[in-house]
Amino acid sequence: DxxxxxxxxxxxxxxxxxxxxxxxxxxxxxxxxxxxxxxxxxxxxxxxxxxxxxxxxxxxxxxxxxxxxxxxxxxxxxxxxxxxxxxxxERPQLDSAKAVMAPLAPRRPAQVEARIDKLTWTEPQTFAQSVNRTLAQLLDQYPSLCVFGEDVARKGGVYGVTRGLQKRAGAGRVFDTLLDEQSILGLGLGLGVSGLLPIPEIQYLAYLHNAADQLRGEGASLPFFSNGQYRNPMVVRIAGYGYQKGFGGHFHNDNAIAALRDIPGLVIASPSRPDDAAAMLRTCVAAADVDGTLSVFLEPIALYHTRDLHDDGDGGWLAPAPSEHVPIGRGRTYGDGTDLTLVTFGNGVRMSLRVARRLAAEGVAARVLDLRWLAPLPLDDLLREAAATGRVLVVDETRRTGGVSEGVIAALSDGGFTGIVQRVASEDSFIPLGEAARTVLLSEESIHDAAISLAAQQLHI
Structure with a gap:
């Protein structure tokens, strides 16, 4: 044998x-x-x-x-x-960085804008209400869209942001998941590659870190290694940042996003105003549908139910539905001051606008640039607003090391900005419980003091 x-x-x-x-x-x-x-x-x-x-x-x-x-x-x-x-x-070889990176983040802004439906409400809304109404209309517009996560369905989320959506769209499209972030994102990846439009929610930013490889090693890399033949369209909603009152500590007040900022192709949306939240959420979903874009949508917990800007009862932080489309990588400028530019995002926008009014009363004219998108950064807007004053103060609520301000300052340098740049940021610390959190988080007072110091410096023309 x-x-x-x-x-x-x-x-x-x-x-x-x-x-x-x-x-x-x-x-x-x-x-x-x-x-x-x-x-x-x-x-x-x-x-x-x-x-x-x-x-x-x-x-x-x-x-x-x-x-x-x-x-x-x-x-x-x-x-x-x-x-x-x-x-x-004999096929064409990958002979340039552009060719290698082409599948990472295909951008077809005209087609994305064409997918944007008008939002229909007119009365002023809070941030949480604006996101809720936008999700409701998106569920109507996209039959393949699913919303899911811990307590998002029957409870309507910890902060009520998804309240009523399950009743509107059904339990097959709005549903609760296990208390496991890897499972939540893994389900989203599977739904996305199968042709659906998943919007998973990570209940708190600190909960993301044990599951971040689902985005880094799977979601963002799939279109890259398949040369665009496969994609993971997904919009990951995450409640995050600091300044939440009465309920906090590290696991509910986290300001660390460095692990997201270096993921190639990942879009990071960071709205602060209710109207921007609605417009940018529409954009992220449309980009997922058109280009297969993978986005993280960071929602500032402390601003969910904020109504006022300067004074109690002024309603200055409420906003109606947006009337304009917000493309990926486009910032928003407030004011036209010529003394300095405050560059910020998230909770920093409200703090900077409040500081800008104080500065005006003290004879310092400041403008505020809300970046809105942390990846890709709004480079054209950043360089334009920086050049308008020659002095830039980056107001960064994330940590000093690995924080957003590092990328902003590098972008200004790379873009040839020759003015004065300084920054204020939160400390390199976890966020403790109670009033102790104020000792390590960026404050309005530190923004004000840095702005006064910067405005007094002479420009070298």
Missing amino acids: RHGGGGTRAAAPEAGVPAPVDRPADGARRLGRRGGLPQHLRHRRRAGPGSVAGHRRTLIAAGVLTPAEVLDRYEAKRAEVQRLATEAS
Whole structure:
């Protein structure tokens, strides 16, 4: 018996037909000779009925093929593989960074804008209400859209942001999940690659970090390694940042987003105003639908139910539905002061606007640039508003090390800005409970003091 424990032979099988070399079996035979193959695996050395040699014997024995026809098939397959290999070697090669990065973040802004439906409410809303109403209309617009996460369905979310959506769209499209962020994002990846539009919610930013590789190693990399043949369209809503009162500590007040900022192709939306939240959420969903974009949508917890800007009862932080489309990578400017530019995002926008009014009363004219998008940064808006005053104070509520301000200052330098740049940021610390949080978080007072100091510095023209 030529196969009785000796493995597949490399020559002279039935009727003189040469056998193709079975590399795995050859390797197993060599290991077996050295005693390196475990006993329970040694049966794999035998060319059983399921092996290539086994199929060959069966076909010849049954009279389906002659030995010569078997050999012809081997040679035909060899020629086919050779042809395909030659074709592959002659295809255009990845010879530039642009070519390599093309699948990361396809941008078709005109098609994205065309997918934007008008939002219909007119009365002023809070941030939470604005997101809720936008999700409701998006569920109507996109039949494939799903909203899910911890407590988002029956409870309507910790802060009521998803209240009523399950009743509106049904339990098949708005549903609760396990208390496991890896499962939530993994489900989103599966839904996205299957042709649906998932909007998973991560209940708190601090909860994301144990599951971030679902975005880094799977979601963002799939279109890259498949050259755009597959994609993971998804909008991940995350409640985050600091300044939440009465309920906090590190796990509910987290300001660390460095792990997101360096993921190639990932879009990071960071709205602060209710109207921007609505417009930017529409944009993220439309980009997911058109381009397969993977986005993280950061929602400042402390601003969910904020109504006032300067004084109690002024309603200055409420806003109606947006009337304009907000493209990815476009900022928003408040004021036209010529003394300095406050560049900020998230909670920093409200603090900076409040500080800007104080500065105006003290004779310092400041403008405020809300970045809105942290990846990609609104570079054109940033350079324009910086050049308008020559003095830039970056107001960064994230940590000093790894925070957003590092990327902003680098972008100003790369863009050729020659004015004065300074920054204020939160400390390199976790956020503690209670009033102690104020000791490590960026404050309005620190913004004001830094702005006064910067405005007094002479510009070198």
